[in-house]
Amino acid sequence: MINSDHATFFSLILFGIGILGLLTRKNLIMILISVEIMLNAVNLNLIALSRRDIQGMTAVGGEAIALFVILLAACEAAVGLGILIGLKKYSSDVSVDDFDELRD
Amino acid sequence: MRLLIFFLVIMILLGISAFMLFSDAVVSGIINPPLSTIDIATADSDMVYRSLAAFSPELVLLLTALLIIIFEFVTPRQRRNFSVLGFGGAAVAFFFAYKNFNTAPVLAFSGAVLADSWTGVARIAATAVAAVALIQIAPLNLFGFDDKESRYGEITILILLSALGITLMASSRDFLVTVIAFEIMSLSLYPVLAGNNSRKNYEATMKYFLMGALATALMLYGISFIFGETGSTRYAELKGFNARLLIGMVLFFSGLFIKAGFVPFHAWMPDVYETAPSFLGGFMAAGIKLGAFAAIGRLIYFCKLAPENLTTLVVALSAATLFLGNCGALFQTNLARLIGYSAIGHTGFIAMGIAASLETRSADGIASVIFYLISYAPAVIGFFAVIGMTEDLSKTRRGLLQSGGRNFEILRGLFQRKPVVAICLAVFLASMAGLPPAVGFWGKFYVFLTAYQAGKIGLLAVALINSLIAAWYYMKVMREAFSPLDTEIENRTSPVSLIIVIAMAVLVIYMGLLPDLFWASANLATKAM
Amino acid sequence: MASMNLLLALVIIIPIFSALLIAFTGRSFPSFAGWIAAGAVLLSFAFAVPVALQGIAGNATELHLWNFFFTKTLSIDVAFRVDELSGIMLFVVLGVGGLIHFYSIEYMKHDRSRGRFFALLNAFISFMLILILGNNLLMLFAGWEGVGFASYALIGFWYERQAPAKAGIKAFITNRVGDFGFMIGIFLLCWLTGSGSLAEINARCVELKNVTVNIGGMPFGYLELVALMLFLGACGKSAQFPLHAWLPDAMEGPTPVSALIHAATMVTAGIYMVCRLDGVFAAADTVREIMLLGALVTALGAAIVACAQTDLKRILAYSTISQLGYMMAGAAVMAKGTAIFHLATHAVFKALLFLSAGSVMHALSDKLDIREMGGLIRKIPVTGIVMIVGALGLAGVPLFAGYYSKEMIIGAVAADNYFAAALLIVGAAITAFYSARMIMLVFFGESRFDDETSKHCHESNWIMILPLIILAVGTLIVGHLHVSEILGHIEEENLPWVFYSALASVIFGGGFGIYYYRTHLSHSTPWKEFIKTGFGWDAAVDRVLIQPITELAKWVRDYLDKAGIDSLAHGMAHSAGALGETMRTLQSGSIGTYLGYAVFGLAILLWFIVP
Structure with missing residues (x-):
């Protein structure tokens, strides 16, 4: 039978995919998508865990938190895309590897 | 870009209003089972009103931001002056924060946020930092120079909202609110x-954005x-x-770290x-660090x-x-970068207080944390203001939103050119290096004392070695400022910055x-967290 | 007593405010600087008189300003207190200090940077007030370091010349040794008593007398250790053997500075501290023996060295050291009344002597060698008469100030130790001898200076003469005030032989000096040259302490700083060493790496914390 641990495991995999994408992708759009994947892993986990019984009661607030997470994701995407448009001026394929002047 | 920013602002406002309006219903009724003990005392009918009254500084910040958004549409030609309006708003918020500082703690919004003295300290500091940042970009600060920049209105709004975020970080007792x-x-x-x-x-x-996005994802996943x-x-x-x-x-914690x-x-x-x-550098170094540590401090209190x-x-x-912070700063030739590394070093000092608090399972260490933060703020804001007054603008536009060349050479002969600024700079450096009678000394003193009392002798030894390293590179900056003049550098004429620099130096000595x-x-x- | 508190606040604030005012405006209006400075100190003196009189009468005024800092075990206030002891010190510091400020207006008239001079002088007065009025150890220490700073800055006031700069460094390094001990002493004392308040510390020392610590298996009295450290600090500041060598060199500073800081006030801070913390020293019998021994060596040795000096100001400097030895001897036998009495009289007549010496220098175009003087009484009679009054005070001739206080110290020491008292009587004879020698060589006999100097030789104007006359009158009066009785009853053995032999020694020493130097100089011999160098001690201190530290500082500057860090700072990456290279590699500038660090850190945290 599938229980919440399976869902947690699945969200862990999803989060891992997001982190890997964040680390390895060079295109800023792909990196933003990776962030979205991570946030979706969060949502999955929240919804799965909200069905768990706690102290004899059923907590069903996970979905409500997921709404907040979606809101935050939208805000972040807005700012991220704004920065992306700015970066477009200096690098046509918005590759983050083109930006390493600030160092040492 | 403009539209995006408005989109962002609207989203943030939506988030806040959704949170505030539905917090009773959503947060207490659905997310948290009524079993929760702290909520019962505050569950009466005029709760929302009382909650709002306890959060007057936050409301003032928010309303000022809203007002400026409206003004942006109504009188777009005047937007150059909006930062003065924002400064006024922040000053009023500061006044309310000061007035509310010592009142009884109010547990608001069904226990999600607590307006106590911890919040009070953070509010006072955050509103003051925001006010100082906003007055630095006021039009008075460019004598006889017309800045064609059109983004002052937005920046004012965003700085006010950021200060709001800092105060909420300090008051939050709920992971989601944090x-x-x-x-x-x-x-x-x-x-x-x-x-x-x-x-x-x-x-x-x-870079800042992607690190922030990672932080958000980690915190939410946590x-x-x-919650599970x-x-x-x-x-x-x-x-x-x-x-x-x-x-x-x-x-x-990783997100906050x-x-x-x-x-x-x-x-x-x-x-x-x-x-x-420069105005933003001071705001970030003093304000953002305050926000992060205010949240960490309150959370640590519940980790007994x-x-x-x-x-x-x-x-x-x-x-x-x-x-890493102090060794990194040793080799820098760029002043702002040096302060960036030294800010990492200061994080290390503050973390000693957190460690001490975790060790003794009490609030003793947290007091030294908040004290260090408020002692660090005036020195670093003043230092960035000095950078703003001295940076080399030969390659950039002279607007206040630009940052020019910031190599060590810009300070050379500062004592001959601007003696008052040089003396104030010496005060800031002494404070950051931790020399008496500047307040930085007391910040370090109390952090070291709590670490000692918690028995963290090894960490104390590391911190002492690092104080020496830090003193070395601060003295390097000082020597540059007091060395003979040999270059001519084009600077801003900044009367307001001069006032800010002097005021911060006086504050450092006063504190x-x-x-x-x-x-x-x-x-x-730290009495009632 | 609210009005007294207000007055006390004014007494402290006026010099601080004036110092800041001159520091900021002195460069623009140098001619006003002196008047502002002198006015501020005299005004402060006027306010101080009622407060100090109240304090001397036994009604202590306490001004509690704010709590400076507190921890769980220790709380330090910023508070001032005027009691008997600090009341007397107030008179000394502000009274003598005010006259010296007034004198300086004329003396420094032609100096370019007199704004800096007066700002530092006023800052010195402010710190001295903090030192004597502070109610706890930390304030005492703050004032102690502050007067030290003002002293180094003023010794090296003419830093363009080599000798003053070197003398400043010497004073700094020598005092570091003493201050190091003092700091340890303060720290140990705070730790032991859990309090910073002076009164509380003195009160608690009685019960803590038997606390011991083990050092290398040997039990030592804790308070003995503390007292030893504090005494080391007093040695540095009050120029006691073996840390006295800086004081003669300090005469390179302007003469009013020598009078104010290195004769009348700052150098007596060590004596003041010992008297202030008498509870600690009362509980440390062994250390008091050491103190008495050190005081005797200082008093006698410096007096002998003074006999061989040929530089007018150096004679006075060694005489200061010797007289400080007398005070320390009084403090060592716990007769703090006599020590403070001698401190007060010494401040008056020594300031008088130094200021007259300054007047002599003025008359002779800055000549200081007494071999090139002589017969000056005819040229500058007023200066001559007041200086003779000062010398009579120093020699301890009856009716003049030094006589009464010195007798009392010798009497108090005699109650404790006959042998020490006998040595001090011998010292008094030598003191009378060199005082006579100085006066005879400067003012009597044939003139030994050239005609050019003779032509310019003139009496100073009234601004310089007025303080001299006031101080000369003071020398006549102050000995008759019963200062020592203010601080409680002195156990004194009024043996007739002490009294008579002291008087006889003064008459003998002084008479011999006058007779011996009545017409001419004595010849220089190798022995005299050796004594003149302070028995070779100066050179030894230079070799052992000053030179190595100066070399080390130079080495740090040249190699560590210039060759090491600077080359790194200026972008010579190839020599940056492993650390710089590592930092460079770590901060690669690529966002992927940054995110990687964070994720790596997260992995470590998770691995570490999850069981």
């Missing part, structure tokens, strides 16, 4: 930072575990630290500080049952942060002569 405050605080700053329209500036913004384990998002419900809860806590600049989450800090315009190795972890992080006043406030702040 994340929302964290987002308000940081998302507002990305567009401000991107104002330079140079390649380096966008690079720094991109919340999902914590305790069935609540309240700090107060933290108990029975098992593996799942610990994973959640570490993920959540990114903003506070702990090693190895620090790498964005020097890059961002290097290109930040956490296992022993969380303490070991913070001790190790603190030592690593101290060494250094009366440290007990602020130490007593810091102790008071």
Whole structure:
């Protein structure tokens, strides 16, 4: 039978995919998508865990938190895309590897 | 870009209003089972009103931001002057924060946020920092020079909202509220930072943003575990630290550590500080660090049952942060970058207080944390203001939102050119190096004392070595400012910056002569978390 | 007593405010600087008189300003207190200090940077007030370091010339040794008593007398250790053997500075501290033996060295050291009344002597060698008469100030130790001898200076003469005030032989000096040259302490700083060493790496914390 641990495991995999994408992708759009994947892993986990019984009661607030997470994701995407448009001026394929002047 | 920023602002406002309006219903009724004990006392009918009254500084910040949004549409030609309006709003908020500082704690919005003295200290500091940042970009600051920049209105709004985020970080007793405050605080700053329209500036913004996005994702993922384990998002419900809860806590802390600049989450800090315009540099170094540590401090208070190795972890992080930050600063030739690294070092010093607090399972260490933060703020704001007055503008536009060349050479012969500024700079450097009678000495003194009382002798030794390293590079800057003049550099004429610099120097000395006043406030702040 | 508190606040604030005012405007209006400075100190003196009189009468005024800092075990206030002891010190510091400020207006008239001079002088007065009025150890220490700073800055006031700069460094390094001990002493004392308040510390020392610590298996009295450290600090500041060598060199500073800081006030801070913490020293019998021994060596040795000096100001400097030895001897036998009495009289007549010496220098175009003087009484009679009054005070001739206080110290020491008292009587004879020698060589006999100097030789104007006359009158009066009785009853053995032999020694020493130097100089011999160098001690201190530290500082500057850090700072990456290279590699500038660090850190945290 599938229980919440399976869902947690699945969200862990999803989060891992997001982190890997964040680390390895060079295109800023792909990196933003990776962030979205991570946030979706969060949502999955929240919804799965909200069905768990706690102290004899059923907590069903996970979905409500997921709404907040979606809101935050939208805000972040807005700012991220704004920065992306700015970066477009200096690098046509918005590759983050083109930006390493600030160092040492 | 303009439309995007408005989109962002609207989203943030939506988030806040949704949170405020539905907090009673959503947060207390659905997310948290009525079993929760702290909520019962406040569950009467005029609760929302009383909650709002306790949060008057936040409301003032929010309403000023809203007002400026309306003005942006109504009188767009006047937007150059909006920062003065924003300064007024921040000053009023400061007044309310000062008035509310010592009142009885109010547990508001069904226990999600607490307006106590801890919040009070953070509010006073955050509103003051915001006010100082806004007055620095006021039109008075460019004598006889017409700045064609059109973004002053937006920047004012965003700085106010960021200050709002900082105060919410301090008052929050709920993981979800902390994340929302964290987002308000940081998302507002990305567009401000991107104002330079140079390649380096966008690079720094991109790095800052991606680290912030990672932080948000980690914190939210941490919340999902914590919620799964305790069935609540309240700090107060933290108990029975098992593996799942610990994973959640570490993920959540990692997000906060990114903003506070702990090693190895620090790498964005020097890059961002290097290109930040001077008013923003001061705001970030003093304000964002305050927000991150205010949240960490309050959360630590609820970690009394956490296992022993969380303490070991913070001790190790603190030592690593101290060494990497201070050694990194040794080799810098760029003033702002040097302050970026030294800010990492200061994070290490503050972390000692956190470690001490975790060790003794009491609020003693946290008092030294908040004291260090308020002692650090005037010196670093003043230092950035000095950078703003001296930076080399031969290659950039002269606008206040630009950052010019910031190599050590810009300070050469400062004592001959601007003796008052040079003396104030010496005061700031002495404070950051921790020399009496500047207040930085007392910040370090109390942090070291609490570490000593908690028995963290090894960490204390590391911190002492690092104080010496830090003194070395601060003295290097000082020597540059007092060396003979041999270059001519084009600077801004900044009367307001001059006033800010002098005021900050006076504040540093004043706080250094009366440290007990602020130490007593810091102790008071940790009484009822 | 609210009005007294207000007055006390004014007494402290006026010099601080004036110092800041001159520091900021002195460069623009140098001619007003002196008047502002002198006016501020005299005004402060006027306010101080009622407060000090109240304090001397036994009604202590306490001004509690604010709590400076507190921890769980220790709380330090910023508070001032005027009691008997600090009341007397107020008169000394502000009274003598005010006259010296007034004198300086004329003396420094032609100096370019007199704004800096007066700002530092006023800052010195402010710190001295903090030192004597502070109610706890930390304030005492703050004032102690502050007067030290003002002293180094003023010794090296003419820093363009080599000798003053070197003398400043010497004073700094020598005092570091003493201050190091003093700091340890303060720290140990705070730790032991859990309090910073001076009164509380003195009160608690009685019960803590038997606390011991083990050092290398040997039990030592804790308070003995503390007292030893404090005494080391007093040695540095009050120029006691073996840390006295800086004081003669300090005469390179302007003469009013020598009078104010290195004769009348700052150098007596060590004596003041010992008297202030008498509870600690009362509980440390062994250390008091050491103190008495050190005081005797200082008093006698410096007096002998003074006999061989040929530089007018150096004679006075060694005489200061010797007289400080007398005070320390009084303090060592716990007769703090006599020590403070001698401190007060010494401040008056020694300031008088130094200021007259300054007047002599003025007359002779800055000549200081007494071999090139002589017969000056005819040229500058007023200066001559007041200086003779000062010398009579120093020699201890009856009716003049030094006589009464010195007798009392010798009497108090005799109650404790006959042998020490006998040595001090011998010292008094030598003192009378060199005082006579100085006066005879400067003012009597044939003139030994050239005609050019003779032509310019003139009496100083009234601004310089007025303080001299006031101080000369003071020398006549102050000995008759019963200062020593203010601080409690002195156990004194009024043996006739002490009294008579002291008087006889003064008459003999002085008479011999007058007779011996009545017409001419004595010849220089190798022995005299050796004594002149302070028995070779100066050179030894230079070799052992000053030179190595100066070399070390130079080495740090040249190699560590210039060759090491600077080359790194200026972008010579190839020599940056492993650390710089590592930092460079770590901060690669690529966002992927940064995110990687964070994720790596997270992995470590998770691995570490999850059981």
